[in-house]
Amino acid sequence: MTASTAATDGELLQRARRVLPGITQTYSKAPDQQVEGVYPVFLERGEGCRVWDLAGNAYIDYPCALGPMVLGYADAEVDAAARDRVNGGPCFSLGHRLEVEVAELLVEMVPGAEMVRFLKTGSEATTATVRLARAATGRDHVAMCGYHGWHDWAIGHTTRSAGVPPAVRELTHQWTYNDLESLRAVLEKHRGGVAAVIMEPVGVEPPAPGFLEGVRALADEHGALLIFDEVITGFRLAPGGAQEYFGVLPDLAAFGKAMANGYPLAAVTGRATVMEQIASTVFISSTFGGDTVSLAASLATMRRIRAGGVIEHLWRQGARIMEGFNALASEHEVPARMIGLAPRRVIAFEPAGGADGNGVKGLLWQECLDRGVLMGNANFVSLAHDDAAVDATLDAFDGALAVVGQAVRQGDVTSRLRGHEPAEVFRRA
Numbered sequence: 001m002t003a004s005t006a007a008t009d010g011e012l013l014q015r016a017r018r019v020l021p022g023i024t025q026t027y028s029k030a031p032d033q034q035v036e037g038v039y040p041v042f043l044e045r046g047e048g049c050r051v052w053d054l055a056g057n058a059y060i061d062y063p064c065a066l067g068p069m070v071l072g073y074a075d076a077e078v079d080a081a082a083r084d085r086v087n088g089g090p091c092f093s094l095g096h097r098l099e100v101e102v103a104e105l106l107v108e109m110v111p112g113a114e115m116v117r118f119l120k121t122g123s124e125a126t127t128a129t130v131r132l133a134r135a136a137t138g139r140d141h142v143a144m145c146g147y148h149g150w151h152d153w154a155i156g157h158t159t160r161s162a163g164v165p166p167a168v169r170e171l172t173h174q175w176t177y178n179d180l181e182s183l184r185a186v187l188e189k190h191r192g193g194v195a196a197v198i199m200e201p202v203g204v205e206p207p208a209p210g211f212l213e214g215v216r217a218l219a220d221e222h223g224a225l226l227i228f229d230e231v232i233t234g235f236r237l238a239p240g241g242a243q244e245y246f247g248v249l250p251d252l253a254a255f256g257k258a259m260a261n262g263y264p265l266a267a268v269t270g271r272a273t274v275m276e277q278i279a280s281t282v283f284i285s286s287t288f289g290g291d292t293v294s295l296a297a298s299l300a301t302m303r304r305i306r307a308g309g310v311i312e313h314l315w316r317q318g319a320r321i322m323e324g325f326n327a328l329a330s331e332h333e334v335p336a337r338m339i340g341l342a343p344r345r346v347i348a349f350e351p352a353g354g355a356d357g358n359g360v361k362g363l364l365w366q367e368c369l370d371r372g373v374l375m376g377n378a379n380f381v382s383l384a385h386d387d388a389a390v391d392a393t394l395d396a397f398d399g400a401l402a403v404v405g406q407a408v409r410q411g412d413v414t415s416r417l418r419g420h421e422p423a424e425v426f427r428r429a
Contacts, residue, residue, distance in 0.1 A: 009041045023041065035369070035420065035421065060373045060389050068261065079297075098299065102299050112249040115269070115276065119267065120265065121266050124286070129227045145183075173189075200242075202242055321381065335352045349361045
């Protein structure tokens with residue numbers, strides 16, 4: 001954090017500490033998840049692929065607001081559609097035509113979508129899919145792989161499970177990605193009792209050949225519904241999400257983040273026979289699910305993606321960044337590697353230079369920030385990340401990795417940090 005940033009953030013940060021537990025509304029945005037004391041705490045605005053802090057410092061942004069910014073900040077077409085609905089009214093006493101139009105476009109674009117329910121957040125959407133699966137199967141247990149939001153059923157196994165009743169925790173069971181036997185073990189142990197198998201179709205580890213097909217077959221064999229959490233993968237890997245990209249269809253799916261380019265909207269999609277329960281026996285209802293501002297933004301965003309060029313750009317620029325980073329890390333002898341699929345990447349760090357992996361990460365983030373690049377745990381690209389931005393990013397990586405490589409060789413990674421190394425949301429028990 002520059003002196004001007006620290007001075008600008010300081011008074012507001014003190015006010016925030018008095019009224020906001022954890023400072024931000026998302027754990028991943030909290031000061032202790034960054035290089036606290038170096039990173040700005042607050043961002044003021046964004047345009048294209050850049051964001052500005054309160055002191056006016058600009059950064060090329062790769063967290064992309066944790067994934068929603070697929071076209072870039074302040075996209076003229078999307079924002080114009082949203083402003084039109086602000087002027088016309090954001091929500092009404094009855095339904096609105098945009099609910100139909102956006103649902104129709106989702107059904108057109110997403111291979112496994114026959115019907116749609118709109119909500120506001122990814123956590124709501126995944127929770128709705130689980131309720132639908134339980135209702136459709138008459139079963140209670142859930143076989144879960146990965147992170148799926150903050151609701152009771154999804155968070156009971158973590159170190160932040162206070163407030164989740166034991167009876168709820170006992171209904172959700174973990175299994176391991178790319179390990180069909182771990183899923184089979186859960187399904188066998190609770191034979192006849194598993195309502196849903198829920199997973200991200202891909203995270204940072206690509207699916208092994210036949211893995212997703214194997215999950216689909218095991219769910220069918222045991223009478224469980226397969227749910228894809230596409231909150232992150234949706235509208236990034238392919239216009240129809242990971243289910244289109246990999247060619248494996250779930251019974252239900254949850255979408256969010258990129259579907260409205262930063263406006264708050266999520267959706268549940270799936271087979272009509274399952275989704276129709278919402279009209280009769282399953283209660284999933286939201287006052288703001290039909291918010292016309294977000295629906296208009298979503299319609300504009302998805303139409304752009306459907307028209308072509310956006311997804312190809314994400315893959316191309318993401319690959320340039322990943323390949324460039326990995327080459328530079330090798331050149332500077334830094335034990336870090338960018339992994340994942342090109343549209344969504346993370347950096348894996350090894351302990352080195354007298355520091356653990358988080359220390360090495362913190363020093364890299366600090367040095368990138370000094371060079372005008374904002375990094376996070378998950379890094380994306382948007383349509384606004386043009387060649388000039390990627391070139392500038394690779395130049396920043398070169399300079400930052402040179403510093404980190406020297407610190408690793410001299411064993412003084414920690415002493416070079418001007419703030420605290422990034423913490424973990426789910427601390428090890």
